[in-house]
Amino acid sequence: MRLDLSGVSVRLDGRPIVHEADLVVDDGEFVALVGPNGCGKSTLMRTIYRALRPSAGLITVDGDDVHRLSWRESARRTAVVAQETPAELDFTVGEVVLMGRTPYERAAAADEERCARALDRVGLGGGEERGYATLSGGEKQRALIARALVQETRLLLLDEPTSHLDIRHQLEILHLVRELGVATLAVLHDLNQAAAFCDRLYVMSAGRVLAGGPPEQVLTPELISQVYGVRAVRRTQLVFERLAL
Numbered sequence: 161m162r163l164d165l166s167g168v169s170v171r172l173d174g175r176p177i178v179h180e181a182d183l184v185v186d187d188g189e190f191v192a193l194v195g196p197n198g199c200g201k202s203t204l205m206r207t208i209y210r211a212l213r214p215s216a217g218l219i220t221v222d223g224d225d226v227h228r229l230s231w232r233e234s235a236r237r238t239a240v241v242a243q244e245t246p247a248e249l250d251f252t253v254g255e256v257v258l259m260g261r262t263p264y265e266r267a268a269a270a271d272e273e274r275c276a277r278a279l280d281r282v283g284l285g286g287g288e289e290r291g292y293a294t295l296s297g298g299e300k301q302r303a304l305i306a307r308a309l310v311q312e313t314r315l316l317l318l319d320e321p322t323s324h325l326d327i328r329h330q331l332e333i334l335h336l337v338r339e340l341g342v343a344t345l346a347v348l349h350d351l352n353q354a355a356a357f358c359d360r361l362y363v364m365s366a367g368r369v370l371a372g373g374p375p376e377q378v379l380t381p382e383l384i385s386q387v388y389g390v391r392a393v394r395r396t397q398l399v400f401e402r403l404a405l
């Protein structure tokens with residue numbers, strides 16, 4: 161599975177927001193997309209998962225133009241965890257997770273087993289009957305990750321998948337996604353986390369993809385000061401690691 165963006169531009173309300181973005185995620189790669197607030201990351205992600213159309217350029221998954229795929233074919237290839245966690249869904253957690261199976265033929269027993277396993281993996285095991293609307297922000301986010309897992313796609317698009325999570329759950333989700341070995345493009349804000357978890361990252365600024373490559377090559381103090389306007393200093397820092405529970 162390979163995601164390929166070439167020369168992608170996006171306009172919103174007539175305003176150019178993303179300019180000629182080139183970006184690739186290869187099979188099994190974990191790629192982060194970073195950049196300051198308002199630089200166009202979510203707009204680019206929304207264009208990849210077809211909530212928006214590009215004004216120019218091409219987005220392909222395994223060589224096929226994503227904007228020409230049927231809804232079902234697209235949902236079998238790509239799972240999305242978007243930034244907005246829908247709050248008012250009047251469904252149980254089990255029902256929300258089961259939505260991930262919509263692109264496939266229903267197989268009741270096997271699907272329930274899949275849901276149970278996915279909920280276990282995100283730390284919500286046994287929570288099928290809970291009301292989705294009653295979950296905390298972080299629990300909702302994890303339920304939506306479980307929904308993406310049962311979709312069993314080879315490409316995952318995650319827009320700030322850990323924004324509502326405490327440090328332990330952030331690390332667990334990032335480890336989980338890495339261990340899946342599924343091609344992943346994730347918008348992350350924490351540069352240290354991005355550097356620790358991703359194979360490669362792209363840096364966006366003012367609607368452009370400025371740089372891409374392995375974190376140690378891309379995240380130089382010069383680039384960080386240019387893009388974020390802060391001075392980056394490399395020093396020994398407190399490192400959080402997941403405990404084996």
Ligand SMILES: Nc1ncnc2c1ncn2[C@@H]1O[C@H](COP(=O)(O)OP(=O)(O)OP(=O)(O)O)[C@@H](O)[C@H]1O
Nearest residue numbers: 172173175177195196197198199200201202203204
């Ligand atoms: N519907 C819209 N019409 C016009 N401009 C918009 C619209 N939606 C978003 N924008 C603008 O597009 C720019 C990029 O927004 P986007 O949400 O893609 O940024 P982002 O990098 O994801 O930011 P953040 O890190 O804050 O989530 C912002 O300046 C925003 O104000």
